[in-house]
Amino acid sequence: MTPLSGVGRRILAMSVLLLIGLTGCGEMSPLLQGGVGTKDSEPFPLPGGRYALGWTASPQRVEGCELSVELRRAGDGTPVAKVSENFESAGARRSVESVGELSRGEYQLLGMSTCESWTAVVGEQPATAD
Numbered sequence: 001m002t003p004l005s006g007v008g009r010r011i012l013a014m015s016v017l018l019l020i021g022l023t024g025c026g027e028m029s030p031l032l033q034g035g036v037g038t039k040d041s042e043p044f045p046l047p048g049g050r051y052a053l054g055w056t057a058s059p060q061r062v063e064g065c066e067l068s069v070e071l072r073r074a075g076d077g078t079p080v081a082k083v084s085e086n087f088e089s090a091g092a093r094r095s096v097e098s099v100g101e102l103s104r105g106e107y108q109l110l111g112m113s114t115c116e117s118w119t120a121v122v123g124e125q126p127a128t129a130d
Contacts, residue, residue: 032109032120041109043074048104050125056094057118064088065115074106
């Protein structure tokens with residue numbers, strides 16, 4: 001498979017955000033894609049604000065799989081947010097989990113999975129009317 005260009009990765013990341021319902025986003029992380037095993041992103045900057053962690057997974061096996069995605073501060077590795085899911089059957093899944101308020105800084109995504117195909121992205125949550 002040919003690696004995606006920077007523009008291609010951003011288009012794919014925005015597509016995943018739309019797919020999982022995290023629309024109207026401003027800042028977002030690079031898209032993290034993986035399969036079975038552990039995968040981590042390069043550090044990426046976030047300017048601060050309210051964020052959500054979106055993920056997709058496509059268990060292929062009848063017995064399902066597990067996915068864990070963690071958002072960490074780059075440098076010291078301090079965990080900021082984590083989602084863990086155990087899928088008991090095959091079929092595509094997706095979700096968005098609120099991370100809450102993040103301060104300006106460098107972050108990383110770490111994914112650990114027994115699923116054959118998954119993605120994760122952090123996106124800025126749109127402001128809501130009070």
